[in-house]
Amino acid sequence: MRLTLGPGTHLLVLTGAGxxxxxxxxxxxxxGGLWESRPVEQVASPQGFDRDPETVWRFYSARREKxxxxxxxxxxxxxxxxxxxxxxxFLLVTQNVDGLHRQAGSERIVELHGNILExxxxxxxxxxxxDDASYDTVPxxxxxxxxxxxxxxxxxxxxxxxxxxxxxxxxxxxxPAGDWVFLAVGTSGAxxxxxxxxxxxxxxxxxxxxVNVDPPDNRAAFEHFVQGPSGEILPRLxxxxxxxxxxxxS
Numbered sequence: 653m654r655l656t657l658g659p660g661t662h663l664l665v666l667t668g669a670g671x672x673x674x675x676x677x678x679x680x681x682x683x684g685g686l687w688e689s690r691p692v693e694q695v696a697s698p699q700g701f702d703r704d705p706e707t708v709w710r711f712y713s714a715r716r717e718k719x720x721x722x723x724x725x726x727x728x729x730x731x732x733x734x735x736x737x738x739x740x741x742f743l744l745v746t747q748n749v750d751g752l753h754r755q756a757g758s759e760r761i762v763e764l765h766g767n768i769l770e771x772x773x774x775x776x777x778x779x780x781x782x783d784d785a786s787y788d789t790v791p792x793x794x795x796x797x798x799x800x801x802x803x804x805x806x807x808x809x810x811x812x813x814x815x816x817x818x819x820x821x822x823x824x825x826x827x828p829a830g831d832w833v834f835l836a837v838g839t840s841g842a843x844x845x846x847x848x849x850x851x852x853x854x855x856x857x858x859x860x861x862x863v864n865v866d867p868p869d870n871r872a873a874f875e876h877f878v879q880g881p882s883g884e885i886l887p888r889l890x891x892x893x894x895x896x897x898x899x900x901x902s
Contacts, residue, residue: 653878655833655861657734658893662741662832664823664858665731666849667882670838670865672748674883676722678715697808701774705790705800712803713786715768720784724756727837727882732757734890743823747839747846749805762816764846766805775799817845829857836861837882841868850874863889 657663669677694700695711724732735742735758744761746753749768753761771783776796783801785791793799806812834853841847850860850873862874863885871877878885 653876653889654891655835655876655889656891656893657738657833658831660741660828660831661738662823662827663734663738663743664820664827664832664834664849664853665742665744666834666836666839666846667731667744667746667748667753668837668839668843668846669748671725671727671746671882672750672752673838674727674881675725675750675752677748677750677752678718693808696805698810701802701807705802706788708802709787709790712768712805713788716784717786719750719769722750722752724752725883727886728752728756728758730886730890731837735760737892743820745820745846745849747843762819764806764812764816766803768803768805770804771801772804773799774802780804812845820849824853824856824858827856827858832858834858834860835863836868836874837863837886839864839868841870841873 694704695708701708731744731753735744740760742760744753744758745764746761747764749763749765751767751769767780769782769784770780771791772778772780773793773796776793776799778793778795791801793801834850836850839846847870850862850870854860854873859876860874861876861878862868862871863878863880863882865879865881867877867879878889
């Protein structure tokens with residue numbers, strides 16, 4: 653089964669943990685949802701950070717160190733190559749925080765849950781900044797001098813950035829009826845609002861495709877399902893119509 657893209661096709665892609673797992677990135681809830689015998693929520697919530705910030709930083713430092721040994725897989729690369737051809741008619745929305753899509757070359761990207769390789773201050777309005785350091789103690793903000801740095805990710809109980817949601821909404825609303833596609837890859841279909849994008853896309857006239865190792869919770873909402881690892885499926889999923897788009901400068 654091939655997904656045909658024409659000269660006017662818009663493509664909205666949603667990726668989840670399954671894409672990164674193929675690169676060797678542990679899923680967030682690996683090990684039964686525990687880390688060092690603690691529920692993951694204890695090291696990924698504002699309450700956990702207030703209670704024991706050193707332990708939270710040990711958790712995220714370990715994850716940062718793990719990322720140093722992994723890289724994008726063929727699925728990441730395939731999506732970056734599609735973006736080069738579609739240009740602004742492409743948008744990648746990811747639930748992953750590992751930055752592997754950016755490493756593969758993706759630029760038109762919405763990181764719904766943030767990026768683990770960025771930090772921000774918990775007190776001032778300093779923008780998130782690149783930070784791949786590992787910390788044994790809680791780092792302080794060197795701009796305001798009073799705040800604590802924390803990973804720039806969305807924790808349990810926190811709201812998604814409204815600007816990110818608006819960007820996705822705008823893409824869907826501006827896509828031409830009958831010539832746009834929503835593709836979900838490596839997602840569980842259980843985490844909202846991302847899991848609801850398929851129904852939103854169908855209501856807006858988009859064709860819906862799913863690539864996953866196993867059928868997710870919302871499998872029935874998709875018109876097309878291609879089962880298998882994304883690193884194997886994505887490089888051969890797309891085909892271009894004879895009048896398909898040429899390579900577009902990023």
